[in-house]
Amino acid sequence: MSDPTPRLIYRRPKQADLPTVFAIFSxxxxxxxxxxxxxxxxxxxxxxxxxxxxxxxxxxxxxxAISSPQAPEKILGFAGIAAHDYLGKPVINLGYRFAVEAWGHGYATEAAQTALTHAFEHLGLAEVFGLVRPDHIASIRVLEKIGMQRFGDLDDVPGKAPSLVFRIQTHDA
Incomplete structure (x- = not known):
């Protein structure tokens, strides 16, 4: 688990988070x-x-599950890394989803950077991927801000433009 940053607290999700998961993802x-x-x-x-x-x-x-030190019981959103399967192989995928009222505060960028630090410094992972729809400009900016670079495309949505695949590797990879 990651250490809290000055603005955000990170903790493992729990069953009691179910209403918030549904509220954000619905x-x-x-x-x-x-x-x-x-x-x-x-x-x-x-x-x-x-x-x-x-x-x-x-x-x-x-x-x-991510909250602020001022209101640790109120979840702002969810983010992290997880094993995922795309590009025909298992990869570590970065993801984030925040409640609308949490948008515009830099939380996604901060959480994404924290996830990368955790992946590389604490877990010893060599690379992390991010998958984003080509018209999701805000999310593309987050990935670019944290140093991820365009790696390719993934034709994952029938009848739609391919998703963009971003990747970042450890400096010694």
Whole structure:
């Protein structure tokens, strides 16, 4: 688990986070660039939370629930790294999703940078990928700000433009 930054607290998700997972992942605004669209029922959020918790059990890391020191009980969003399968192989994927009221404060950039630091310095991973829709300019900027570079495309959404694949490697990789 990561040390808290001055602005954000990171912790492993727990079952009690289910309503917040659903609130954030069912919001049409937070899913504007998600080809699957927003979640439509609590069972979808429960399945996602279960995958996160299983990932933590299996790998010892995963997505965090993120809050501020001023209101540690109020989750601003979720972010982290997790094993994922694309490009025809297993990769470590960076992801983040914040509540609309948390947008515009640099939280995604800060959380993404914290996830990379955790991946490289604490877990000893060699590379991390990020997958983003080509029209999601804000998310592309986050990936670029943290030093990720365009690596390729992934034709993952039938009938739509390919997603952009970003990658960053440790300096000694």
């Amino acid at each position: 919001d049409p605004q937070t899913n504007q660039f998600n080809p699957a669209g927003p979640m439509t029922d609590i069972a979808q959020a429960e399945a996602l939370l279960d995958r996160w918790l299983q990932h933590w059990t299996t790998h010892g890391y995963g997505w965090w």
